[in-house]
Amino acid sequence: MALLRYAAADVFRSRRRTLTAVLGVLLAVTFIAGTFIAIDSSTRATLDGILANYPADIQFQAGPGNATQIREAVEAIPGIVRVATWRNAQFSEMESASSGGRTYAQVVGIEPDRPPSFLDGITVTAGSLSLPRGTVALSEDLAKQVNVTMGGTAAFVYRSYNITGNETLTRLDVTVGGLFRNPYTGQGPFYAPATALVQIRDVDWYEQQLGVVSYGGNSIGGEIRIYRDRLLDPYDLAASQRNLARLDRQIDEVLAPFQGHVTIDYVGNAISNFATTITIQRIIYLALSTPVLLLGVYLGAIGVDLGHAERRRELAVLKTRGATPRQLVGLLLVEASLGGAIAAIVGLVAGVGLSRLLLTFVSPFSTPTAPRYEVVVLTPSTVVIVTILSVTFMAITSIRSARRTARIPIVETLRYYAPGEARIQYRPWVDILLITLAVVTYGMVLYARTNPQDFFTFLIGALFFIVLPFTPIFLIVGTTRLLTRATGRVYEWTARVCKPFAKNLYYVISRNLRRNPRRSANVAVIIALGIAFGMFILVTFSSQLAYQERQVRASVGADVALDAPPSNATFAANLSALPEVGGVTLLRTVPGSVPYCCAGVYALDPATFFAVTNPEPWYFSGGGGAEAARQVLAIPGQVLVTEAYLRNAYLAVGDRLRLEGSVYNGMNYTGTVIVNTTIGGTVRGLPGTTYYGFGMPQTIYGSLDTMGPLLDGQPYRGYGADRFLIALRANADWRAAKADIVALGASNVQVAAEQIEQLRSNPVFRAFFGFIELEMAFMVVILTAGLGVILYAATLERDVELAAIRARGASGWQTAGLLIGEATSIMLIGLIVGTGIGILAAYLSTTFIAAGPGTAGESLVPVLFVLPPEALLLLVFAPAAMLLTSFAVTIRVARMDIARVLKLRGG
Amino acid sequence: MPNIRTKDLIKVYRTGKSEVIALRGLDMHVAEGELVAVQGPSGCGKTTLLNLIGGIDRPTAGRIEVDGSNLVDFADGDLVKYRLAKVGFIFQFFNLVPTLTAEENVELPLRLAGRSPSIRAKRRKELLELVGMTQRSSHRPDELSGGEQQRVAIGVALANDPPLLLADEPTGELDTKTGQEVLDLFRRLNQEFKKTIVVVTHDARVSHIAHRVLEIQDGKILGETAAA
Numbered sequence A: 001m002a003l004l005r006y007a008a009a010d011v012f013r014s015r016r017r018t019l020t021a022v023l024g025v026l027l028a029v030t031f032i033a034g035t036f037i038a039i040d041s042s043t044r045a046t047l048d049g050i051l052a053n054y055p056a057d058i059q060f061q062a063g064p065g066n067a068t069q070i071r072e073a074v075e076a077i078p079g080i081v082r083v084a085t086w087r088n089a090q091f092s093e094m095e096s097a098s099s100g101g102r103t104y105a106q107v108v109g110i111e112p113d114r115p116p117s118f119l120d121g122i123t124v125t126a127g128s129l130s131l132p133r134g135t136v137a138l139s140e141d142l143a144k145q146v147n148v149t150m151g152g153t154a155a156f157v158y159r160s161y162n163i164t165g166n167e168t169l170t171r172l173d174v175t176v177g178g179l180f181r182n183p184y185t186g187q188g189p190f191y192a193p194a195t196a197l198v199q200i201r202d203v204d205w206y207e208q209q210l211g212v213v214s215y216g217g218n219s220i221g222g223e224i225r226i227y228r229d230r231l232l233d234p235y236d237l238a239a240s241q242r243n244l245a246r247l248d249r250q251i252d253e254v255l256a257p258f259q260g261h262v263t264i265d266y267v268g269n270a271i272s273n274f275a276t277t278i279t280i281q282r283i284i285y286l287a288l289s290t291p292v293l294l295l296g297v298y299l300g301a302i303g304v305d306l307g308h309a310e311r312r313r314e315l316a317v318l319k320t321r322g323a324t325p326r327q328l329v330g331l332l333l334v335e336a337s338l339g340g341a342i343a344a345i346v347g348l349v350a351g352v353g354l355s356r357l358l359l360t361f362v363s364p365f366s367t368p369t370a371p372r373y374e375v376v377v378l379t380p381s382t383v384v385i386v387t388i389l390s391v392t393f394m395a396i397t398s399i400r401s402a403r404r405t406a407r408i409p410i411v412e413t414l415r416y417y418a419p420g421e422a423r424i425q426y427r428p429w430v431d432i433l434l435i436t437l438a439v440v441t442y443g444m445v446l447y448a449r450t451n452p453q454d455f456f457t458f459l460i461g462a463l464f465f466i467v468l469p470f471t472p473i474f475l476i477v478g479t480t481r482l483l484t485r486a487t488g489r490v491y492e493w494t495a496r497v498c499k500p501f502a503k504n505l506y507y508v509i510s511r512n513l514r515r516n517p518r519r520s521a522n523v524a525v526i527i528a529l530g531i532a533f534g535m536f537i538l539v540t541f542s543s544q545l546a547y548q549e550r551q552v553r554a555s556v557g558a559d560v561a562l563d564a565p566p567s568n569a570t571f572a573a574n575l576s577a578l579p580e581v582g583g584v585t586l587l588r589t590v591p592g593s594v595p596y597c598c599a600g601v602y603a604l605d606p607a608t609f610f611a612v613t614n615p616e617p618w619y620f621s622g623g624g625g626a627e628a629a630r631q632v633l634a635i636p637g638q639v640l641v642t643e644a645y646l647r648n649a650y651l652a653v654g655d656r657l658r659l660e661g662s663v664y665n666g667m668n669y670t671g672t673v674i675v676n677t678t679i680g681g682t683v684r685g686l687p688g689t690t691y692y693g694f695g696m697p698q699t700i701y702g703s704l705d706t707m708g709p710l711l712d713g714q715p716y717r718g719y720g721a722d723r724f725l726i727a728l729r730a731n732a733d734w735r736a737a738k739a740d741i742v743a744l745g746a747s748n749v750q751v752a753a754e755q756i757e758q759l760r761s762n763p764v765f766r767a768f769f770g771f772i773e774l775e776m777a778f779m780v781v782i783l784t785a786g787l788g789v790i791l792y793a794a795t796l797e798r799d800v801e802l803a804a805i806r807a808r809g810a811s812g813w814q815t816a817g818l819l820i821g822e823a824t825s826i827m828l829i830g831l832i833v834g835t836g837i838g839i840l841a842a843y844l845s846t847t848f849i850a851a852g853p854g855t856a857g858e859s860l861v862p863v864l865f866v867l868p869p870e871a872l873l874l875l876v877f878a879p880a881a882m883l884l885t886s887f888a889v890t891i892r893v894a895r896m897d898i899a900r901v902l903k904l905r906g907g
Numbered sequence B: 001m002p003n004i005r006t007k008d009l010i011k012v013y014r015t016g017k018s019e020v021i022a023l024r025g026l027d028m029h030v031a032e033g034e035l036v037a038v039q040g041p042s043g044c045g046k047t048t049l050l051n052l053i054g055g056i057d058r059p060t061a062g063r064i065e066v067d068g069s070n071l072v073d074f075a076d077g078d079l080v081k082y083r084l085a086k087v088g089f090i091f092q093f094f095n096l097v098p099t100l101t102a103e104e105n106v107e108l109p110l111r112l113a114g115r116s117p118s119i120r121a122k123r124r125k126e127l128l129e130l131v132g133m134t135q136r137s138s139h140r141p142d143e144l145s146g147g148e149q150q151r152v153a154i155g156v157a158l159a160n161d162p163p164l165l166l167a168d169e170p171t172g173e174l175d176t177k178t179g180q181e182v183l184d185l186f187r188r189l190n191q192e193f194k195k196t197i198v199v200v201t202h203d204a205r206v207s208h209i210a211h212r213v214l215e216i217q218d219g220k221i222l223g224e225t226a227a228a
């Protein structure tokens, strides 16, 4: 490589050109480096986040025995912070003098000063958990069922059977010394709301008092919390694994005399999967960064092309001295690789800064305490990956242009009197192909979606479904290039927009764009790509979020939904009287059988239902909307059915529907009741009567009056029979409302606002959305920097031309206006195409991706298209930033020293 | 109309540390309606002088009087107007806008001057006829030969009908025949259209058309020969 020194000299000496060539890749690589450094620096936080999902670090089990002794033995092992133990009692019923029967109760023994993780979130509402023998703490649910209060007396009941199957009951009176509200974590022994807590050391005693026939009793469960910081180092996984393995062994040794052993080593599992987790994390974020990468590479390609164009003359001189085209390509590629290496170094340094912004967004796990971030961690793998990416990107961006440049005939290059760009034939077929592919993909996915039965179409659909994510890119690149390079019309049109400030020179703008279309087209493509990506991602995100929120509202039905407590005659009145409540409607599930298979039946009050639920129009497909539905239900004997039911049961509006239910007298079946109804209309569904998920609900709705006979003859009405939907007052606080409603004794209280809040604060959602918003900001930076650099290089190249225009009497600002005009026209095209295609692609993809490849199709809740305010911000900020740069760049032209510029060529 | 007089004209170029004195107190005079040739060795300051007279650059010291007013006192905006209305510049390397056709190039100064479309169309036609480029009016510079490009450039220079034409080695890039054609055109412009013309050239034939030939050396007028 005799040309290596030449290459190095060129890269380092003409720094401006090197910057132009490298900038795109540099920005892309900076983003990746920043992301990776952020991932590396937040590894500890990520591990904490993963571990936060586990109830404890290590779980063990031991045979029945002295729990305190076991706990002390384990706690004596170095590296262990705390041990919690628990044990289920072997009796599980309670009663009291006023309870009128036994009720199920789960009795658990614990050490109150070392509560196990399943007690996290418990609230002791009265008394305490540290109770003497004979005194117990009850969950509020249990206390209600047993009908005792604080200080009252209840009894544990043990039921045993002898050989002949005869039941014996033994009782032990206990005092209620504490009340608590269950955390309902769904973990540990809390699978029932009715729980009693006692001291673990007393469990044996209670069992003896009740005469429990014991085979040694239930085993003891234990949880271990270790010194994580001492034993775990996320940056040295091998050492961590060794530490944990040794610890497990020590615990097993200590537990052996108690027939105990480690059951689950959560931390150990997490550590052994951690390397994979981190790798996957990197891959996911790399994938999420694709838009920035693509944009950077595209910008890089333009920058490189500009650099090569500037050097045509110089390269031609090399050729005249005997360099072969191969050597020239080699030279240019070596230069590109050198540039790539430089970009990698600069990118890593800049990435350190960027990583501080990204820290909170690279880990989709939330930690219970403030996340712990390292100052800056630069792992070898980050350096290697970034360098490889950088050099590869540079090589990719250079190869085409290098080949083309090296092939240009010498005379052509040395021609002095045509400083314009050597015209390159535009072949539209690639772009037409791209657009066609995109259209076909959408078509096929749509087709496969509407015809899911056929396996072949499913296959084809799936195939195109894979291409689906790329279709926006195809569309954007194809459309922009076609619009800008196949015809000059678009430029002419956008140049017209600059007429007001370019005045008489506007035609120069349009001519220049039209006759020098390649670079302009490339710039427009970058802008379009950036804007389109931004719009696409923002719109898709918002639409998905809105979709999920709509799902929540559909499933809850109104602001709040709740189950009434059983047999409480004043509940409805109390509910309506709450200050936060604006409206209440009763919704009842109707038991009984439906004539044609499979539909849920609901009874509701048409007068209040629609006012409280305020259903969106898409619940109703036919005309008339909510009012028509209300009118149907208001007619006694008329029901509404969902379209899915109508279709699947081969029914039509006007058909009769015979509903049948059983009638009970107290607990005893006394016969059946029949209600004859007519289908008065259809809906797609109604709020509060469906659950999450795809598919259309199959449901029958009637008014409470119509369904009355089916409801009246019901036996004991337990939880869930009466559901109330509530509309809150305009600015009522849902938290207060929820507390009040719970205080009235309601259960299964669902608050739409709360669920939506959870949806938004979901760590995965937060991390991704935060990351993508930052990425968007970065894309604006790339767009701005890109336009600035390209414009700058273009003004350099056109100095003579601009100086000549000025020599003929144009003022500095007129000439600058010319450049700004060109930039504006290009930006306008990019902006319009980008916005259009981005939104279109987002619309198509949202609709299709929501359905999946050839799935069962429609879901009740539609994915509606949402244009978020962030998108509009993008549309304002990106052009503003770009205009500002083009302005800054242009000032140079306004101040240019004409004599000097013209002298360069003037001899 | 223009009567050009320079007095003690000094131009010093500063590049980093070094200074180049391009003009060292140059005095000269060009009367209205004259066609004056300027000759001298390369680097003697010919282009510098033309740039100063043309209002493209400013002198370090001295005066440039055009019809009695001193260019040195002009504000930037006045210089722009001066260039637009009074001066037509013709360069050795033509300096046409590469993306515009011949007629669009010619039209550019007219647009800069804010002429109405009808005037522009009329003037464009006249100018192209004058320089003999009507046939090739819709060609772009890279589709024209050097001589053709220079003729278009002369058309551009004449667009706003400036009384003063400044030409910097206009035949330097042209072959003998096309060079002669350009010189003939200058003579015609001087005689028929009464343009005052200052032309820098090494071309010996210029002595046939010029009223006077100024000899510059080392930034000063060395002497003057009256010609034909």
Ligand SMILES: Nc1ncnc2c1ncn2[C@@H]1O[C@H](COP(=O)(O)OP(=O)(O)O)[C@@H](O)[C@H]1O
Binding pocket: A900, A903, A907, B013, B014, B015, B020, B021, B022, B040, B041, B042, B043, B044, B045, B046, B047, B048, B049
């Ligand atoms: N922009 C400039 N910066 C520095 N030196 C310059 C510049 N322009 C011209 N010169 C110098 O000034 C002198 C006169 O230049 P110029 O007027 O272009 O000469 P001519 O046109 O007669 O060949 C030369 O020595 C040249 O090197």
Ligand SMILES: [Mg+2]
Binding pocket: A906, A907, B046, B047, B048, B168
């Ligand atoms: Mg010169």
